[in-house]
Each structure stands twice: as structure tokens, then as C-alpha cells.
Amino acid sequence: xxxxxxxxxxxxxxxxxxxxxxxxxxxxxxxxxxxxxxxxxxxxxxxxxxxxxxxxxxxxxxxxxxxxxxxxxxxxxxxxxxxxxxxxxxxxxxxxxxxxxxxxxxxxxxxxxxxxxxxxxxxxxxxxxxxxxxxxxxxxxxxxxxxxxxxxxxxxxxxxxxxxxxxxxxxxxxxxxxxxxxxxxxxxxxxxxxxxxxxxxxxxxxxxxxxxxxxxxxxxxxxxxxxxxxxxxxxxxxxxxxxxxxxxxxxxxxxxxxxxxxxxxxxxxxxxxxxxxxxxxxxxxxxxxxxxxxxxxxxxxxxxxxxxxxxxxxxxxxxxxxxxxxxxxxxxxxxxxxxxxxxxxxxxxxxxxxxxxxxxxxxxxxxxxxxxxxxxxxxxxxxxxxxxxxxxxxxxxxxxxxxxxxx
Numbered sequence: 001x002x003x004x005x006x007x008x009x010x011x012x013x014x015x016x017x018x019x020x021x022x023x024x025x026x027x028x029x030x031x032x033x034x035x036x037x038x039x040x041x042x043x044x045x046x047x048x049x050x051x052x053x054x055x056x057x058x059x060x061x062x063x064x065x066x067x068x069x070x071x072x073x074x075x076x077x078x079x080x081x082x083x084x085x086x087x088x089x090x091x092x093x094x095x096x097x098x099x100x101x102x103x104x105x106x107x108x109x110x111x112x113x114x115x116x117x118x119x120x121x122x123x124x125x126x127x128x129x130x131x132x133x134x135x136x137x138x139x140x141x142x143x144x145x146x147x148x149x150x151x152x153x154x155x156x157x158x159x160x161x162x163x164x165x166x167x168x169x170x171x172x173x174x175x176x177x178x179x180x181x182x183x184x185x186x187x188x189x190x191x192x193x194x195x196x197x198x199x200x201x202x203x204x205x206x207x208x209x210x211x212x213x214x215x216x217x218x219x220x221x222x223x224x225x226x227x228x229x230x231x232x233x234x235x236x237x238x239x240x241x242x243x244x245x246x247x248x249x250x251x252x253x254x255x256x257x258x259x260x261x262x263x264x265x266x267x268x269x270x271x272x273x274x275x276x277x278x279x280x281x282x283x284x285x286x287x288x289x290x291x292x293x294x295x296x297x298x299x300x301x302x303x304x305x306x307x308x309x310x311x312x313x314x315x316x317x318x319x320x321x322x323x324x325x326x327x328x329x330x331x332x333x334x335x336x337x338x339x340x341x342x343x344x345x346x347x348x349x350x351x352x353x354x355x356x357x358x359x360x361x362x363x364x365x366x367x368x369x370x371x372x373x374x375x376x377x378x379x380x381x382x383x384x385x386x387x388x389x390x391x392x393x394x395x396x397x398x399x400x401x402x403x404x405x406x407x
Contacts, residue, residue: 014294015318022322025283028278029326036372037331045341045342051254060101061233062236063247066245067246078214078221081219091240092240095236098236099227100225102224103129103222104222105216108174109174111162111171113163120158120201120203126207139192140193146206148189149208152172152203152204152206153188153191154203155191155202156192158203168188169186170186172184172205182215183213186205223245230250233249276383279380279387283319314395316388319392320384322384324384327376327380345364
């Protein structure tokens, strides 16, 4: 048997000699690796959840707003809405990176149903263009999209508050672009559920009715762009700025939520580091105890010709095997959990209903990717090897004669 095979065989035998201690020691590595993979999968899923909800229902991958439009998104000064210039329209139509674009105008008003009224938000939309930019697959519509004048769609949450469904009427009051007060009696043709509070709490008014209610004369407060892929967003936004319009990406629009998720990543990293420190302490303790328990054995191996370097390698291999097996076990647990929730999702409907107008889908899907898995495995193995260094050095420094004479 070669020396390498002998060292590996001895390492496995020694780990199995006290199986309970080995399992307990490896438990922290299993937990650390599993938490790292599941945590990263959860936070990556949250990022993707927010980005998809925002670009899929509100802004597209890139959004243009008039220079005077507030950045915070809580005010709707219709006098700042602009009519897209012919040059801008031509640029949008000619850009091969843009699959489709549409204009929307957000406003704040009041919805009156019977004797009850509440403040609402809404937007006007171009029925034909809007359907090209925002993928409606997965949306639920009770009723139908407006097909006749004086029809409107309202969000599911708003329909519940107003107690209005398809076929029932409501009155929408709002100030026009010039500042006058106007109102329209509209018939609810459908109740929409996109799974995103930002779209399910508002009134969807087709462009003709919106022009009548708000006196827009073709002006819009935003232009949403659909791109082949999100990675083009920065490039496209940089090329469209100016001409009285401000271009931003979906990442910029959701920056506040994404920054919270970045904090979550750091919190997960701290938990993983603590678990790995516990694991390192346990591994070091296990290996040093094994060294003291096997003093005679070490002396015999040295007397048979095994060098200090080979003794050191033996204990390092024990640590590496322990870290590898525990790391693979933790990775398997983490991958199974992430893969399950990447397919079936986590129901966030109760949470989503309480986050206001935040862009967040009601179902969260974890996101599986290989880098966190490989990183967690490497981290677990590295911790095990580092924790074994000093015990391995101590075992290799034992004097063969003293080791053989030990009780």
C-alpha cells in the first residue's frame, strides 16, 4: 500500500473510531454551509422578486421621466408631464435594443363608490402598447379588459376596499393637468391581480378616458421600455438621457429595497462566520484529542519510518475529510431546500398586502446558483484545514521514543 493510500485509510479509520464525536464536530460545518447556501438563495430570490415585480408591472427595464418629475415617486404633479417629442419617439422606435415602449401617466385622485370614497392612485395606459411592454402571463383578470368607452380596470386590493366588481360603477375624481377638478363615472370591466401591490392598489384607466379625465393632450409622466435582457439597461439608459427626460434603470428604481437585501447578506455572512468559528474550535479540539489519545500509535508509526511530514499530513487529511464530508452534507441540505423553493415558491401574500406600494410579488422563489454552493464548500473545507494545522504540527513534533513509552 502506498504512503498516500495508507494515510487516507488511517484518516478514515480514526474519524470512524469515535463516530459520535466526529458527527457532533461536523454539525457546525453542516449548519454553516447549509445556512450560507439557503441564505444566499433567499436573498438572491428577494432581489429577483423585487426586480421582476418592478419591471413586469411598473417601469420595464428602463424608464424615462420628465426632468421635473419628483424622484421619490410619492407626488404626481401633472403639470410636469410632457408630450414625447418626435425626435424621442423616433429614437425609441429606431433603437434595436428596445423591443417595445409605452407611455403611462400616474395621478392621484379620489374613487367614490356609492356613498363611500377613498383617495386612490391610478395611471393612464395605452392598451395596445402596454401589453407589449408588460408581460401579462401569470396575471389574473376577473372580467375583461376595457372594450368600450367609459370602462376601467381596478386592482384586486382596491376592488376589495371599494367593494366593486365587474359590471359595477364608480366615480373617479382628479385634478386635470391645468389644475381644474374633473370627474368621470366609469364602469368596472375587470379586476386585475398581478401579484404586485404597486399595481393591485391602483385604477387602470385606458388612454382615451384618461385624456378626458386629466386633460393630458398626449402628455405622459413616464415611458417604460422593454429590453431583450436586463443587462442592457445601463447601456440603454445612458444613451437616452437628455432632451428634457431622465432615464433610469429598474435597478436604480429599486435601489432602496436592494440595499436592504445587501444588509441581509451581511447579516447572513456574520451568522455563517460565527457557525464556522464554532466548527473550527470543535475540529481543532477533536484533532488534538485524537493526537493525545493516539500517542502510542504515533510513536509506532514514527518507529516504522513515517516522517514528521507524513504524521502532519495524516492529521491534516483527517481535518480535510471531516470538513469535506460535513461540507457536502450541508451543501446537499442547502441545495435541496433552495431547489424546492425555487420551484414551488414561498407565499408572501400576507406580507405583500402590508408593504404598501412596494414592488414585490406575492410569491417568492429562491434563486439557485452554483457560486454560493462552491463558495460554501470551499469555506467549510478551508475552516477544517486551518483548524487542523496546529494539532497536526503538535502530533508531528512528538518524540518517537517518548510516544512509544507513553501510557
